[in-house]
Amino acid sequence: DIQMTQSPSSLSASVGDRVTITCRASQNIHNWLAWYQQRPGKAPRLLIYEASSLESGVPSRFSGSGSGTEFTLTISSLQPDDFATYYCQQYNNYYLTFGPGTRVDI
């Protein structure tokens, strides 16, 4: 299976901050990567697919980049609704795997 890692595992930030989360894959996954946001007690929400494509309805302050084995999710100006846990997920093959998550809090 392809192993996914995320860094940092958690971070503290303030409203208006620029936040960057890194996701690394144990092998080349091209651009087959998605990012999700999960608020406590809620289902995940798709933010980014194919590494850099913004899902419909997702604010433009979210962006994704990278290819191969290293990817980033950037929130350009953190808003109160953005305090949540973020997961990356690879879909290079059907052995789908998620990263362990990055918790963003105040």
Place this chain on the structure above:
Amino acid sequence: QVQLVESGGGVVRPGGSLRLSCAASGFTFSAYDMYWVRQAPGRGLEFVSFILSDSGNKFYAASVKGRFTVSRDNSRDTLYLQMNNLKTEDTAVFYCARGRGVGRDATPAFDHWGQGILVTVSS
């Protein structure tokens, strides 16, 4: 609007069985690949299983293979997960999710999720 509603969860003893259902509405269910993802309490997300739109192909995580069976009834717009020989480590919130895109554009990125249903395996 797209809705996915899971049901069938609950408390079961180790070795027992449960069948989860996921009722879909607001989209052409038969056109989409569907997935099950779970989340153990306080833990991250784990892929469980998928089934292609026409039920032609199914896939399972190693942790559930041979114990879980995914199926769908496109006439009822419903996805199922039959879970047998449950173990304590199967305790989790189970989500059904829709794969993004249809046909040649279908990808295993999940653009809609149900609210989740709790399965507790305990003696």
